[in-house]
Amino acid sequence: MSWWQLVPAVLCTVAIVFLPGYLVVRSWAITGLVAVGTAAPVSIGLLAGAAVAGPMIGVRWSVLLLVVPTVILAAIGLVLRRLTPGALNTRRATSRPVRHRWTLLVYAGALLIPAVMLARGLIVMIGSPDNISQTYDNIFHLNALRYILDSGSGSTLTLGGMYSNGADPSTYPAAWHDLVSLVVQVSGASIPASINAVTLVVGALVWPISCIFLTTRVTGVRPVPVLFAGALSTVFGAFPYLMVTFGVLYPFFLSLALLPAAIALVAMAVGVGGRDGTPRWLAALVLIGAVVPGVALAHPSSVLALLVFAVPIFVVGIVRYRRTLSTGRAIAVRYWGLIVLLLCYLSAVVLLWTKIRPSESASAWEPIQQMPQAIGQVLAAGLMQQGPTWIVLLLTLVAIGLVMRRLISAWVVGIYLIAAGLFVIVSGFRESWPRDFVTGVWYNDSFRLAGQLPVITVVLCTISATWLFTRSQESLSGRFPKLSWLRPTRETTPAISTVAFVAAVVLAVVGQYSSVNYEIAHGKATYRIGENSYVLSLPERALIERLDEQVPPDATIIGNPWTGTSLAYALADRRTLTPHVGNSIPQDVLTVMYGLNEMATNPQVCSIIQRLNSYYVLHFEGRQVHNKGKHFDGLESLPTNPGVTRIDHEGATAALYKITGC
Structure with a gap:
């Protein structure tokens, strides 16, 4: 399959990700960049x-379940616009003049630059649309997609029950899986191709739009910062690249792409960020009613991050509110009432922080470096082993100077310090109770908090780049009369637009060194399929893809999950007794896997095989996930077991057997 053949699936993903949300927010009189920025999160x-609602009302998961609430909410918005136009600001919105054509071209360029740069990087890293991430977590993600398609349920409340085929349902954040499964249904693309289509759209469109939206809450919707925010969203190896190579962390990847937009809505609702005519109550409604649930159902840890990042916004909001007050007892009561509300909010955050977190056994990641190293990595955005991104280091140093001159909003600085502090603590502090309390929400995992840092770093760097560009304009136009056309003006001229566009391209290209290029090169190994791949080798995948020729649809397959046999479910639609390596294997399944070579003398083995309808054994001799070295006696003697017969094979390392001794 070529990348051009993936275009229909990509266009399908774009429609699913942007159209429902955009139709809803536009129906509620939200316009301009706010509508574009909130479309994907909504x-x-x-x-x-x-x-989540589908199983409760007895409806299978399909695009219809998305269309119906979209139409209903859009209709409600249109009715409210008719009945209460003043509340939704529709009169003001309809009177806005059309933007200058050069400004519109600049905004198109602001989207084009990151779309091209990020899509190119992801395509180079993934290699082929049919490739899968050869990582531990992806075994679950791939099989969970097949489980949604088979069961007709994409509910977060039940997805964790895949291992028991629904007999023991449990929660697992399913927003990413729901999105990919819809792409599979609507486009007809395979599961691997649909995953890669979603990765391209989320990484190359949702992420930069979200970054631009957040940045403009600080800078205003002006051409230069919009261009620079789009360009600078491409310069971080930690996002999107690290999140789709390590793990692989697809749900967390989606939640982080939405997080900047969520922060932007918090700033708008509190009144410390630009609103572009959107009422504060409407920003709060969109945030609470759609965006926060979306982020939570993508990955709950990003909601906890949002709750913490909101603290500086609330503090700045209260301080600004206090400055507008006069003296008087009633006014003082209102002010101190807000202080009490903030304290209650902090108490609630601490309570959630202690309750919504993985187990201690799952949070055993150790620190990886010393604190000075961690601080240096934060400043240069060269997180983990990536090496520094020099343009980020330069712009961060400029930002420090701007902070000292009070030229950057305090809430932006506060969020940056929190995000930086979390990474420094998780990667540089020794193992202790305070470290576990602060970063245990993210499994004490340095990789996850590295991926979270660009969410706010891109805003800081955009402010610095915009300041440098404006000062350069002023300096050059003042020193050289022939360059007077560079003098900053309120209107966007073709000349200044061209210079800003070129500067943005330079930022994006120079910013690929070195963390981005390192992560792309490193990530290639996790997607390439060869004779010794991490999860599936070429012979193993070839055999899996023709299992439907030998194995009946209602049969289940026995196999060592650590060798990649679990992916028979995702790639061939044939269930296995062990759909993931991360769960404890049921005792009856272990009895078969350890005792298959004793079926002639142990009647319990054949009894279980008959009950589970598991007469087929998939055997791979290649590399195991994480080089685990996990073996089961009954699966190691298949070539010499008289009770099984080899019915297919690929090379010397992949074989399919049928149990004939039961």
Whole structure:
């Protein structure tokens, strides 16, 4: 399959990700960049919420479950616009003049630059649309997609029950899986191809739009910062690249792409960020009603991050509110009432922080470096082993100077310090109770908190780049009369637009060194399929892809999950007794896997095989996931077991057997 053949699946993903949310917010009189910036988060919120509601009302998961709430909410918005136009600001919105054509071209360029740069990087890293991430977590993600398609349920409340085929349902954040499964259904693309289509759209479109939206809450919707925010969203190896190579962390990847937009809505609702005519109550409604649920159902840890990042916004909001007050007892009561509300909010955050977290056994990641190293990595955005991104280091140093001159909003600085502090603590502090309390929400995993840092770093760097560009304009136009056309003006001229566009391209290209290029090169190994791949080798995948020729649809397959046999479910639609390596294997399944070579003398083995309808054994002799070295006696003697017969094979390392001794 070529990348051009993936275009229909990509266009399908774009429609699912942006159209529902955009139709809803536009119907509620939200316009301009606010509508574009909130479209994807609202769509994901609608999609994931509808998936939860589906099983409750007895409806299978399909695009219809997304269309119905979209139409209903859009209709409600249109009715409210008719009945209460003043509340939704529709009169003001309809009187806005059309933007200058050069400004519109600049905004198109602001999207084009990151779309091209990020899509190119992801395509180079993934290699082929049919490739899968050869990582531990991806075994679950791939099989969970097949489980949604088979069961008709994409609910977060039940997805964790895949291992028991629904007999023991449990929660697992399913927004990403719901999105990919819809792409599979609507486009007809395979599961691997649909995953890669979603990765391209989320990484190359949702992420930069989200970054631009957040940045403009600080800078205003002006051409230069919009261009620079789009360009600078491409310069971090930690996002999107690290999140789709390590793990692989697809749900967390989606939640982080939505997080900047969520922060932007918090700033708008509190009144410390630009609103572009959107009422504060409407920003709060979109945030609470759709965006927060969407982020939570993508990955709960990003909601906890949002709750913490909101603290500086609330503090700045209260301080600004206090400055507007006069003296008087009633006014003092209102002010101190807000202080009490903030303290209650902090108490609630601490309570959630202690309750919504993985187990201690799952949070055993150790620190990886010393604190000075961690601080240096934060400043240069060269997180983990990536090496520094020099343009980020330069712009961060400029930002420090701007902070000292009070030229950057305090809430932006506060969020940056929190995000940086979390990474420094998780990667540089020794193992202790305080470290576990602060970063245990993210499994004490340095990789996850590295991926979270660009969410706010891109805003800081954009402010610095915009300041440098403006000062350069002033300096050059003042020193050289022939360059007077560079003098900053309120209107965007063709000349200044061209210079800003070129500067943005330079930022994006120079910013690929070195963390981005390192992560792309490193990530290639996790997607390439060869004779010794991490999960599936070429012979193993070839055999899996023709299992449907030998194995009946209602049969289940026995196999060592650590060798990649579990992926028979995702790639060939044939269930296995062990659909993931991360769960404890049921005792009856272990009895078969350890005792298959004793079926002639142990009647319990054949009894279990008959009950589970598991007459087929998939055997791979290649590399195991994480080089685990896990072996089961009954699966090691298949070539010499008289009770099984080899019915297919690929090379010397992949074989399919049929149990004939039961």
